[in-house]
Amino acid sequence: MSYAVAVEITEKAAMNQSAVVDYPTYSSARTHFKDILDATERGGSVTVSRDGQVSVVLQADRLRSFFSRAVSPRVELAREDDRVIALMSGRPFVSEGASVDSALADLIESLREYAEDWETRLQQAPNHRDNWALVQLIKLSSDEELLEWFERDGE
Missing domain, CATH: 3.40.1620 (YefM-like fold)
Incomplete structure (x- = not known):
């Protein structure tokens, strides 16, 4: 040739x-x-x-990466007595645990349950309709990736 x-x-x-x-x-x-x-x-x-x-x-990884930067988690941690409270400022997600790790794990579980509910019934509700990107991020991410998203505050 x-x-x-x-x-x-x-x-x-x-x-x-x-x-x-x-x-x-x-x-x-x-x-x-x-x-x-x-x-x-x-x-x-x-x-x-x-x-x-x-x-x-x-590619799903490319979309997940975009959403992880575009959607801010705004996670705030607080101590109340012997519990750690994890909440997403501006969103209706609050979890608690005996430690930071357990509070964040509970928050991830709440987010996964929300994503399932959003897919089946909440996506048409006016106060949930705009959460499409958040739901896609949750669905495309492992628990470890969601923890990293929390820690990096979406950046």
């Missing part, structure tokens, strides 16, 4: 890797599902249209 041909092949491969991939129909996306996953694995995002709605497919 000549140098010129090798360069051309490399340039085409680079263009394909960096190009945004869009599928105008569900059927075309289904046919190219492996290509969709390959594109997201390379760090891209893919759009799929269906019935006038456009959805985006991207």
Whole structure:
């Protein structure tokens, strides 16, 4: 293979890797599902249209990372008698425990229960509707990642 041909092949491969991939129909996306996953694995995002709605497919870690910076946990800790209180300022989440670790673990459990309730019934309620990003962050994060999010205050 000549140098010129090798360069051309490399340039085409680079263009394909960096190009945004869009599928105008569900059927075309289904046919190219492996290509969709390959594109997201390379760090891209893919759009799929269906019935006038456009959805985006991207790596979950990338989305989780974005939400962890965009959604502030605003966790405050306080001691009350022999208990530690963990609360999320401006949000209806308060937990307690014998130690900071147990209060934060209880807060994570409360957040997970909330995410389940939000998915099944709360997402249409006016006072919960805007918590979509928080719920997605909870669903995409491990307990350890949520603890890190608390500690870094979303930064």
